[in-house]
Amino acid sequence: MSRFEGKVAIVTGGAQGIGAAIVRRLASEGAAVAVVDLTAERAQPVVDEVVKDGGRALALGADVSRTEDAQAAVAAAVTEFGRIDILVNNAGITRDNLLFKMTDEDWDSVIAVNLRSAFIMSREAQKHFVAQKYGKIVSLSSRSALGNRGQANYSASKAGVMGLTATLAIELGPFGVNVNAVAPGYISTAMTDATARRVGLDPDEMRRLASEQTPVRRVGEPEDIAAVVAFLAADESSFVSGQTIQVNGGADR
Numbered sequence: 001m002s003r004f005e006g007k008v009a010i011v012t013g014g015a016q017g018i019g020a021a022i023v024r025r026l027a028s029e030g031a032a033v034a035v036v037d038l039t040a041e042r043a044q045p046v047v048d049e050v051v052k053d054g055g056r057a058l059a060l061g062a063d064v065s066r067t068e069d070a071q072a073a074v075a076a077a078v079t080e081f082g083r084i085d086i087l088v089n090n091a092g093i094t095r096d097n098l099l100f101k102m103t104d105e106d107w108d109s110v111i112a113v114n115l116r117s118a119f120i121m122s123r124e125a126q127k128h129f130v131a132q133k134y135g136k137i138v139s140l141s142s143r144s145a146l147g148n149r150g151q152a153n154y155s156a157s158k159a160g161v162m163g164l165t166a167t168l169a170i171e172l173g174p175f176g177v178n179v180n181a182v183a184p185g186y187i188s189t190a191m192t193d194a195t196a197r198r199v200g201l202d203p204d205e206m207r208r209l210a211s212e213q214t215p216v217r218r219v220g221e222p223e224d225i226a227a228v229v230a231f232l233a234a235d236e237s238s239f240v241s242g243q244t245i246q247v248n249g250g251a252d253r
């Protein structure tokens, strides 16, 4: 399948976990992918993998919560590949704490990386999308947007992504731009392993417990999310916009 032949994608936080799976998926279907992460060195191994498999990719270092970095990343992708068609706002962090222990820094950093970056990157990308009357924006929300103990900052940032998505869909739809989000449940990555350790559980034990609470009786893998992101980035979903799709094996929490 070559749904993305001739298309150029930018994936933030693409060095590992869900972002890396999205990079592999888009590249395997023909997209040239700019892999943006905190440093180009972190992004390079995924880029090497893609290139080894015959694809096209570029490693870019940027803190996407910073305006100048985001602008430079989009500009570098356009310089290298000539255009951009798809933006995946995937970079995200957690700084979990109960409210009474949550610091200003815990709050500000999570809002900046998870929400501000999606705003800045989308604003930067839309210049190209609107001019060419074509674009796809897919952002990572989370099941936690509906509330999760110890995650006031993260939950607010991911609910913010849902609102941003709904609004950008209204503003950009007339210009041929689709804007959607994916809200994963428990996905097995470094992020959820760190969460397990923080609450004193072995990551395998945490996955087992999460599987038991999930109707399909397993936790998600990064590829489960990449498949839905690819659907939303492809032309077959061009009548879907402003949506946040829950991808959680039927789990209600």
Ligand code: NAI
Pocket (backbone or CB within 6 Å): 012, 013, 014, 015, 016, 017, 018, 019, 036, 037, 038, 042, 062, 063, 064, 065, 089, 090, 091, 092, 093, 113, 140, 141, 142, 143, 183, 184, 185, 186, 187, 188, 189, 190, 191, 192
């Ligand atoms: P991860 O922690 O494994 O990977 C996140 C990547 O983002 C890392 O490569 C990191 O270096 C990069 N990153 C962090 N801050 C950045 C910044 N300021 N600029 C550029 N890159 C930055 O996380 P994971 O699990 O792959 O999550 C990816 C996305 O999916 C995040 O937005 C996360 O909130 C979301 N998500 C994950 C879930 C899970 O169960 N793993 C569930 C729901 C949502």
